[in-house]
Amino acid sequence: MILAEMTSPEIDALPRDIVVLIPVASCEQHSLHLPVFTDSLIGGEVARRVHERCPNDVLVLPVQWLGYSQHHIRYPGTLSAVSETHLLMMMDIVASMVGHGFKKILIQNSHGGNGANISTLLQRLMERFGDSGAEFYSRWAWGGSERLNQIRELGSKGSGHAGETETSMILAIRPELVRTDRLDADGERDGMRVPGAASYYRFDQRTQHGGVGDPRPATAEKGERMLDVSADEVAASVLEIRALRPFGSG
DSSP states (O other), X not given: OBGGGXXXXXXXXXXXXXXXXXXXXXXXXXXXXXXXXXXXXXXXXXXXXXXXXXXXXEEEOOOBXXXXXXXXXXXXXXXXXXXXXXXXXXXXXXXXXXXXXXXXXXXXXXXXXXXXXXXXXXHHHHHHHTTTTOEEEEEESSOOHHHHHTTOTTGGGGOTBTSHHHHHHHHHHOGGGOOGGGOOOBOOSSSSSSTTOOOOOOHHHHOSSSOBBOOTTOOHHHHHHHHHHHHHHHHHHHHHHHHOOOTTXX
């Protein structure tokens, strides 16, 4: 089911154990060759293909395109929430669906910068709705790395930001948006500056022109296969979540 295409009475008639899929993404720079809506295009396409695979088990919400992208904010075209706003937006969307009685929520993330807030969101959802019978899950929109590595020429090094994976997927979804004359390998200047110590840097500090990885091996054929693998795996999670019995029911 696609929420945006349904009437309110049609949504009200749905079983409340259908899995509500919330794609969260971003609008941010993607190096020299990909559009700023890359993560949202990919997340939306994966969600659409998930719906094709299990239409009676999933209710797909519109893509939440405003993500946490402060580490890209020096690049024009990047639109970013601050952490507090981003967390509250996700909370309000989930709370709306829980308020309508839906019990199973799956957040599908296609932007790495959203990860920390999603982890915090799951904690706060447990605190707020822990006695409601609702269950909350999150997963990455892309398929597992092992299956993707069988497709990628560069293996695990083919992901990154605007690298082989994302470029292939956009070539499959919207090839006219890829500036194929501007493909160029980029990468983090210093990597982990202090081994074993985490930190957070802007992309203009970390990279030459906003990318991580090499987009040059990307093809639309690879992207099509990557999208199908991703949709297969998210759909499998949807079916597993739908089949779960409530806690304490035996």
